[in-house]
Each structure stands twice: as C-alpha cells, then as structure tokens.
Amino acid sequence: MTDEHIQTWLAGLDEDQRGRAEELVRLVNAAEPRLQQAVKWGRITFTIDNRWHDWLCGIAAAKKGVRLVFHKGALLEDPAGLLSGSARYVRELPAEQAVESPEAVAALLRSAVAHQAGLIE
Incomplete structure (x- = not known):
C-alpha cells in the first residue's frame, strides 16, 4: 500500500476524524x-x-470517535492505564487520550515491537 491509499482512507473521514487520525499517524x-x-x-x-x-x-x-487499537494490547505493560477493552487480546484508547500521553504511547509501541520480535513472551 502506498501513501495514496492512506490519503484516500483519510479523505473518507469527516474533518474532525481526519484531524484526529492524522495526529495519531504522526504520533505513532x-x-x-x-x-x-x-x-x-x-x-x-x-x-x-x-x-x-x-x-x-x-x-x-x-x-x-477515532481510536488507537493495539492488536495484542492485553499483553503489553500499561503502567499509565491507558488501554481498555474486553476482547481476548485487543486493547484500545481514544485518540484524544493518546495525543495527551505521547510518552506512554511510545512505551506501548516499544513493548508491542518487543513482543512481536519475540523479545518478550
């Protein structure tokens, strides 16, 4: 997929959703x-x-609303308590909360990468 596909997806959102989604893309x-x-x-x-x-x-x-969703969020350390959800693994947080907590989101992403790389079981 190219940036064109992402721009097309973003264009399908209303103005507020698009702004929130773009903030999350930058944050991630x-x-x-x-x-x-x-x-x-x-x-x-x-x-x-x-x-x-x-x-x-x-x-x-x-x-x-717009949400940042972690595929295996239930496995991640979340000391800030940002993630919510009741599915077996998937956890999420609202865009507003993610943007207000960039360091905590960065830590969640590092943990997700470590899990995927097999560094953490």
Missing part, C-alpha cells in the same frame, strides 16, 4: 520510525518487518 511514526503503515482491515495499520498478520496497532474511525 514519531514514537517508532521503523514501522510500516498501510490500509488493512478498514484502518491504517502499523507493523514491523512487513509482518502484517501480526500487526502492532491501527487507527480505527467510527461514529463514536
């Missing part, structure tokens, strides 16, 4: 520049080493 890229991004599963999705099946996080937009 600043926190972990090694990540690849593409539109997969109806959202902007991030992974490392092209391991799309084991994606790390994604940006999802719905009527209730």
Whole structure:
C-alpha cells in the first residue's frame, strides 16, 4: 500500500476524524520510525518487518470517535492505564487520550515491537 491509499482512507473521514487520525499517524511514526503503515482491515495499520498478520496497532474511525487499537494490547505493560477493552487480546484508547500521553504511547509501541520480535513472551 502506498501513501495514496492512506490519503484516500483519510479523505473518507469527516474533518474532525481526519484531524484526529492524522495526529495519531504522526504520533505513532514519531514514537517508532521503523514501522510500516498501510490500509488493512478498514484502518491504517502499523507493523514491523512487513509482518502484517501480526500487526502492532491501527487507527480505527467510527461514529463514536477515532481510536488507537493495539492488536495484542492485553499483553503489553500499561503502567499509565491507558488501554481498555474486553476482547481476548485487543486493547484500545481514544485518540484524544493518546495525543495527551505521547510518552506512554511510545512505551506501548516499544513493548508491542518487543513482543512481536519475540523479545518478550
């Protein structure tokens, strides 16, 4: 996927959602520049080493707002208590909360990368 696909996805959002999603893209890229991004599963999705099946996080937009979603968020250390969710592994946080806590989100991303690389079981 190219930046064109991401721009097309963003263009499909309303102005407020687009702004929040763009903030999250910047936040994730600043926190972990090694990540690849593409539109997969109806959202902007991030992974490392092209391991799309084991994606790390994604940006999802719905009527209730824009969220940063962690594929295996239940496995991550979350000392700031940002993540919520009741699925087996998936955890998420609202865009507003993520943008207000860039250091905590960066720590979550580092933990997600370490899990995917097999450094943490």
